[in-house]
Amino acid sequence: MQSIVEFKNIYKSYPGVLANDDVSFKIKEQTIHAILGENGAGKSTLVKILYGHVTPDSGEILINSDLAMINSPSNAKNLGINMVFQHFSLFESLTVAENLILGMNEKIPLSKLKEKSKTICDKYGFNLNLNSPISSLSVGQRQSVEIVRSLLNNPKILIMDEPTSVLTPDEISKLFKIIKKLVKDGLTVIFISHKLEEIINLSDYVTIMRNGKVISTISTQNEDPETLGYKMLGYKVSKAKQISGINFSQEIFRIKNLSTLSKDPFTINLNQIDLNLKKGQIFGIAGVAGNGQKELMEILLNENDYEFSGDIFFKDSNINNLSTFQRKSLSISYVTEERLGHSAVPEMSLSENIFLSMNHKSEFKKGDFINFEKINSFANDVIKNFNVDTPSYNVKAGKLSGGNLQKFIIGREIMSNPELLILSQPTWGIDAGSEAFIKQTIIELSQKGVSIIIISHDLDELLEVCHKISVLYEGSLSRPLNVENINITKLGKYMGGLFD
């Protein structure tokens, strides 16, 4: 088999990072070729170079053994290279048909486009309504639009950047069937992921990247998740282990029949949410992104003045009308999804970021002045206790890597001694070392009697640390499942909206 793509000595640097460091490997025609690596390993940069979205500092790309000059996406598309983006490149206020037209290389009349897209949909089992606006579609449907749009150009190479990160287990297996069929029909698929099992299940070959370098390109045939994981990280990560069989008794937090009443079609209304959390318990809220996680977090924080019915109790007192700071004073702590811009101000130092989150506490003030001595020593403690890799507390928050900043933020909240800690996507997009550390910290915290709610799209993470898991689907919360003896099929059904 001939190689359809060959990367030759690709270099690309950004200020402070070498994103691609002498990357060379070949991709064989009509195969599924995975690129595996942690966040920041350089895999996204590499495929963006192939798609002409990013210009390399040096290096060559050969397509069918011919040197290709790819300096813009339209260039790449003319060479038969199409890409399905991780964060979709769709236009929300336009219809599906308009989005499809925009992706076409050639001009064709609307009637012909409809015919062509119908052929593709029927062949591969997509279900699209051409006249609906993108804003009304679910995440899975949006991905279908992206894929159909790419296929309309009859590509030879299809790049998919973390396509499974937004899908339910059921949708993932459907997608994999489609990808396999596409490859059978002549396509070459470049598949980016950091999920080891997916890569072994789906792909023929895998190129492993670490810190911008290619570690190796191998066949996936004789690999298992453990060996592949070791190659990806270069070290072994021990899995966190939650203790099972504890009886929780004292109730600490309760949501009773909570519904939001927003008329904005761009938000998901929460629908009769009931949740009951005991002291020392970790409660996971699973579900595909965009099913009301953002809205639930905002209600828990009281960040947005949603109209809602129902009640929220913390230690038997109703906190419906308390502001974020009042809730914090009651010893509820929050770690929001966005590290930069929400949990921390990127332009401010770590100390200043401590003060911003803790200014309801009198010990950090001297009258109306900031007590920097106390804050700095507090920041130092966070840095020390939570292994934050930073030269000092005067460093701006935006300068820290994702993993280090997340350790800092979680450390900051934990050191304010909460009785209830609410985390959203605690390990999203951070390195495996920090991830393992954070999971272990959360488990230890619960053993000290702190109750924890984790909202996450990462099912594996929830299964690892939680005692109970509920699934959020279109604003409704399933009944909780015990993690010991959990029925994964049932969980998958819940994620697709089939509650019982």
Add this chain to the structure above:
Amino acid sequence: MNIELIIGILNIVLISTTPLVFAGLGELVTEKSGVLNLGLEGLMLVGAVTGFITLVLTGNYFYSLILSIISGVILSGIFAFLVLNLMTNQIATGLALTIFGIGLSAMLGKKFSGTPIEGLSPYYFIIISFLLVFSVSYFLSKTKSGLIVRAVGENHNSAYALGYNVIKTRYLTIIFGGVMSSLAGYYISICYAPMWQEGMTAGRGWIALALVVFATWKPWRLLVGAYIFGGVAIMQMNLQAFGVELPGQFFNMMPYIATLIVLVFISSNKVRLKLSAPSCLNIPYEKNS
């Protein structure tokens, strides 16, 4: 009130409103692609003065029209270079363009102030303005190029990722807006007045800007809005003739009040705002490198 008077008033409204349609329509296309050009007033004045001077010096209407258009291409081209390539702040650059245009036109036109000329009939331009509204509306809603303009204004990163040239698209829409503003200015100094006087556009550039928002970025609504705004301004003169005592300033502020009301109306509802305003309006585009 007799028929003749009504026809007379309608005629005046028609004649006085056309510059708003030209300038507003140009700005609408520019904003649809995600760029806010606050320099309309300056562009109009320079367009007016270059057309006027050329006409006085050559006596040729065609040359004067062409030069007026060229002035719009050059000035809006400079604006485009500043905001697209050098990524200057669109609001500050647009304001600077207005101030520059006011000064430049005053300087160029100093000797020509009060020179008598024979004006052109406004009716050609009125017909052209209607045709342009129709064409722009058709272009934006039915053609692929129009769809690309909307896509670029909606999400420039996605548009680039799909292979469209964001900078080029915006250059074209900015220059289209510039030319339309020049035409509005040309119409004022050659057909409407016809004469040259410093600052003779009298804030019409700002009203045209308000008009785009008032029309929620839709060409036909812009046409209707322009005639409502124009009508209110003419009402002022006629009501005074009928003995209604209202200060003229009251009518001058009507377009702005109407625009504020529309702004409050569309902003009060996030959905309406999201569906009508181009999402990337006034957001600088930086190409990934």
